[in-house]
Amino acid sequence: MSASQADPVPETKKSGSVLDERSKFMLGRVLTYGILVLAVVLIVFPMYWMISISLKLPREIYRTPSLWPQVFTLENYRILIADKGFLRPILNSLLVSTVVTVISVLISSFAAYSMVRFRYRFKGVIGRIILFAYLTPTSLLFIPLSILMARLQLGNSLHGLILVYLTFSLPLSTWLLQGYFRGVPRELEEQGMIDGLSRLGALLRIVLPLSAPGIAAVSIFTFTGAWNELLLALVLVTSETERTAPLALNYLITSDVLPWGPLMAGAVISSVPLMVLYFIAQHFMVQGLTAGSVKG
Known part of the structure; x- marks a missing residue:
């Protein structure tokens, strides 16, 4: 019971x-x-x-702040594009960022591959120097770089700006790509070389295709860094025709009253290329970041 x-x-x-x-x-x-x-x-x-x-009129921006524009207007975009010529800085930024990304990924691929696959003297020292160059703040180097660019007669030009950006993007790209290349089994390269591939052929036909998500992620990071950079462009570029998008936005501020309408219109236009790039490559970004966290 x-x-x-x-x-x-x-x-x-x-x-x-x-x-x-x-x-x-x-x-x-x-x-x-x-x-x-x-x-x-x-x-x-x-x-x-x-x-x-x-999309707001100036009187709405300064007098009656609201979450929704009472009157929609494209006047800020007209002022920015027609009066300020903002499309030229956009094209300059697109050119500089694209060239820096292509050159940086190309050179850093060979550098990272040599660091991962080959044995030679002072390899550890070179790796630490690369990491140190990546960690060095830009604010410590912009004065020496400006003097160097002036002596090389590369100041106030997109060529000099590309060269300077490469000094910062190459260490980051090389350091990141080492992690992805380590994840590619060495046996695949050896099998390819047994079948007749050279060392360069193994890199181009085996390692790089298998590391495509990582390369895409590194490319996007490099492009974004070059696109958003302001300090070096502010120091090195003085000509109006050579300005990049962040620099052109900075020069819109000419008095105590900020032109919020054109500034925000410029920020929207400057954000569109990056948004499109991230939207297209988001799948590669997820794969690349995941692979890098595991393989590094």
Whole structure:
């Protein structure tokens, strides 16, 4: 009798524990989605505010701030493009960023491959120098670089700007690509060389294709860094025709009253190429970052 009377007690405890687990699960999901929604708002709202300001009249911007433009206007974009000639800096930034990305990825691929696959004296020292060059702040080098560019007669030119950007992008690209190349089995290259490939052929036909997600991620990081860079361009470029997009936006500020409309319109136009690039390459970005975290 005592055993039969005690049977319902474990069932009650079991049902209570199941309810507790379900409530904890639902609470965890609610907190997770709440945090995700908060993160999305924090990320998207500045972009929305930037676009909203770019579509407002000046009196709305300075007198009646609101989340939604009362009168939509493209006057800020007209001023920026027609009066300020902002398309020329966009093209300059596109040229500089593309050239820097192509040259940096090409050279750093060979450098990273040699660091991973070959054995030679002072390889460890060279690797530390590359890492040190990557970690060196730009603010410590812009004065020596400006003097060097002036003596080489490369100041105030896109060629000099590309050369200077390469000094910062090459160490980062080389350091990142080493992790991806280490993840490619050495046996695949050896098998390819047994079948008749040279060392260069093994790199071009085996290592680089297998490291394509990592190369895509490095390319995007390099392009973004060159596209957004301001300090070196501010020091090295003085001609209006050679300005990059961030530099042209900086020169829009000419008085105590900031031209928020054209500034936000310029920020929107400058963001479009990067948004398109990240949207196209987002799949490679995820694969590249994941591979780098595992292979490095």
